[in-house]
Amino acid sequence: MKEIIIVGGGASGLMAAIVAARRGRSVTILEHKDRVGRKILATGNGRCNYTNLYMDISGFRSDDIDFVKRVLKKFSYGEAIEFFIDLGIYPKQINGYVYPYSEQASSVRDVLELEALHLGVEILTNVKVNEITKDSSHFVIKTSEKEFTSKKLILACGGKAYESLGSDGSGFDLARKLGHRIIKPLPGLVQLRSSDKFLKQVNGVRTDVRVDVLVNNDLVASETGQLQFTNYGVSGIPILQISRFVSKALDKSMDVKLAIDLLPNEDWQDCMDLIESRIEFCPYKTLEELFIGLFNNKLVLCLLKRANLSKDMECNKLNKSNLIKLINIIKYFEVNINNTNPFDQAQVTVGGIDTEQVNSKTMESKIVKDLYFTGEILDVDGTCGGYNLQWAWSSGYLAGSSI
Numbered sequence: 001m002k003e004i005i006i007v008g009g010g011a012s013g014l015m016a017a018i019v020a021a022r023r024g025r026s027v028t029i030l031e032h033k034d035r036v037g038r039k040i041l042a043t044g045n046g047r048c049n050y051t052n053l054y055m056d057i058s059g060f061r062s063d064d065i066d067f068v069k070r071v072l073k074k075f076s077y078g079e080a081i082e083f084f085i086d087l088g089i090y091p092k093q094i095n096g097y098v099y100p101y102s103e104q105a106s107s108v109r110d111v112l113e114l115e116a117l118h119l120g121v122e123i124l125t126n127v128k129v130n131e132i133t134k135d136s137s138h139f140v141i142k143t144s145e146k147e148f149t150s151k152k153l154i155l156a157c158g159g160k161a162y163e164s165l166g167s168d169g170s171g172f173d174l175a176r177k178l179g180h181r182i183i184k185p186l187p188g189l190v191q192l193r194s195s196d197k198f199l200k201q202v203n204g205v206r207t208d209v210r211v212d213v214l215v216n217n218d219l220v221a222s223e224t225g226q227l228q229f230t231n232y233g234v235s236g237i238p239i240l241q242i243s244r245f246v247s248k249a250l251d252k253s254m255d256v257k258l259a260i261d262l263l264p265n266e267d268w269q270d271c272m273d274l275i276e277s278r279i280e281f282c283p284y285k286t287l288e289e290l291f292i293g294l295f296n297n298k299l300v301l302c303l304l305k306r307a308n309l310s311k312d313m314e315c316n317k318l319n320k321s322n323l324i325k326l327i328n329i330i331k332y333f334e335v336n337i338n339n340t341n342p343f344d345q346a347q348v349t350v351g352g353i354d355t356e357q358v359n360s361k362t363m364e365s366k367i368v369k370d371l372y373f374t375g376e377i378l379d380v381d382g383t384c385g386g387y388n389l390q391w392a393w394s395s396g397y398l399a400g401s402s403i
């Protein structure tokens, strides 16, 4: 019989394994991919943004945010940086986002695996866990290879995002069958889809915006940053950041619209003054020419079409009511959203094991003794910027140190 089995050798499972092994525990990781930490390799565009110097609780979402706070307190971003320095990861920060100085995500994966092996953690790859049962004294773990038994168990299977990197949602089924409530998993940090016709016209255009999410016409979230129009919808960091609110609303069949401010640094009146002064300086330009140097030309044609104005009209012929119409479109450019991209393009899972059933001092289940959870399998998700990996490190540390 094994002492501790960890199902899933991702970020949180490796952290839990190292911390438990450093305390003298005997640990076995069962990982269904051919190597541990595959998802880490894809993080931060291959550079691994492993934490953030501005680690604020507002960057996390969960049905129980106090649960998240309590866990993060036990292993902060500063402790994560120290932990990785000890393993050899010299940190580099860009606007608070922390990366390995090597700028290689493989560095983070490699040092975790090296440390785990050095501590005597047994790592079994190409082993998929299909079923877990518990009798009074131990767990029985049925896998694609053989049956294992263990005294204690950590479920660190991740969520459903990016299945090709290992997490296929099977952890939710394992937890559910052990009696846990699963808050419906939905794609997070994901692009949004729209069937609005104008998108074909502006495919590929990138522009700095503020984007508001309106659910049944109520404002639920806002972000600023560079948005990209695509032929299927919208993408870019601000879109990923707001996507979890859209996922939740669409799942409840609510109406979702984005209101995009294409000149977010100017208020409405400044925007009006700006356009009027451009007309005054270059009255000889057509409406299409008036916007050269301000917006991408594809976007200009789209704005003029929405305002029902000819691109060839001389700009000094624009009357006040049409000018107001144009400014309103620039400041409030609507996009109807009807879906998100699927899980295989999402960076994170929204939803998961209800944290009400988990002890925030230990990560142990309140339903099944000696069973622990770490990482994305829980109902916790973070924004872009190292928050999701910090959650993996903090929850993995806490489970590994208390098991």
Ligand SMILES: Cc1cc2nc3c(=O)[nH]c(=O)nc-3n(C[C@H](O)[C@H](O)[C@H](O)COP(=O)(O)OP(=O)(O)OC[C@H]3O[C@@H](n4cnc5c(N)ncnc54)[C@H](O)[C@@H]3O)c2cc1C
Pocket: 007, 008, 009, 010, 011, 012, 013, 030, 031, 032, 033, 036, 037, 038, 039, 040, 042, 043, 044, 045, 048, 049, 050, 051, 127, 128, 129, 130, 156, 157, 158, 159, 161, 162, 165, 166, 167, 168, 169, 170, 171, 346, 347, 348, 374, 375, 376, 377, 385, 386, 387, 388, 389, 390, 392
């Ligand atoms: C493209 C991409 C980029 C990202 N970039 C960042 C970033 O820069 N910064 C950041 O903070 N976060 C980032 N994330 C999110 C972050 O990677 C995850 O939140 C984090 O890896 C979750 O850790 P985890 O241990 O919970 O799960 P995972 O890392 O997903 O590990 C789960 C492991 O369990 C294994 N497993 C699952 N089911 C079974 C089973 N039944 N039997 C055996 N093994 C199983 C899987 O193969 C996997 O190895 C990114 C995610 C993606 C997809």
